Amino acid sequence: MRRIVSGSSFEEQIGYARAVVDGDRVHVSGTTGFDYATMTIADGVVEQARQALRNIEAALTEAGSSLADVVRVRYLLPDRADFEPCWPLLRETFGAVRPAATMLVCGLADPRMRIEIEVDARVSLPS
Numbered sequence: 001m002r003r004i005v006s007g008s009s010f011e012e013q014i015g016y017a018r019a020v021v022d023g024d025r026v027h028v029s030g031t032t033g034f035d036y037a038t039m040t041i042a043d044g045v046v047e048q049a050r051q052a053l054r055n056i057e058a059a060l061t062e063a064g065s066s067l068a069d070v071v072r073v074r075y076l077l078p079d080r081a082d083f084e085p086c087w088p089l090l091r092e093t094f095g096a097v098r099p100a101a102t103m104l105v106c107g108l109a110d111p112r113m114r115i116e117i118e119v120d121a122r123v124s125l126p127s
Contacts, residue, residue, distance in 0.1 A: 019059040045082040045114040072120040075103040
């Protein structure tokens with residue numbers, strides 16, 4: 001098993017890894033729209049989703065995987081009305097991949113967070 005950290009202060013404070021590679025599977029923790037380099041977060045839900053996907057993509061790349069290898073995605077939002085504005089971005093990212101998906105309405109750790117995304121993926125196989 002291999003653990004991947006992103007440099008997020010949350011990982012250190014709470015005690016988790018951004019992703020865990022277990023055999024040919026990659027499990028990416030719930031990821032929000034924080035830019036981990038600056039620990040800032042945009043106000044808008046679509047920009048937060050875009051940054052969360054960038055963060056997820058970076059973890060997947062380090063794991064030897066990619067967004068094209070995602071088999072399961074979970075979207076967590078405090079406000080269900082924020083989900084539909086994200087659909088074009090999510091379709092752009094996962095439309096060809098078609099992973100299994102779930103959207104849940106729930107509270108998030110910080111009131112600035114408007115979306116959290118968690119994925120499971122396969123490690124890319126050599127072609």
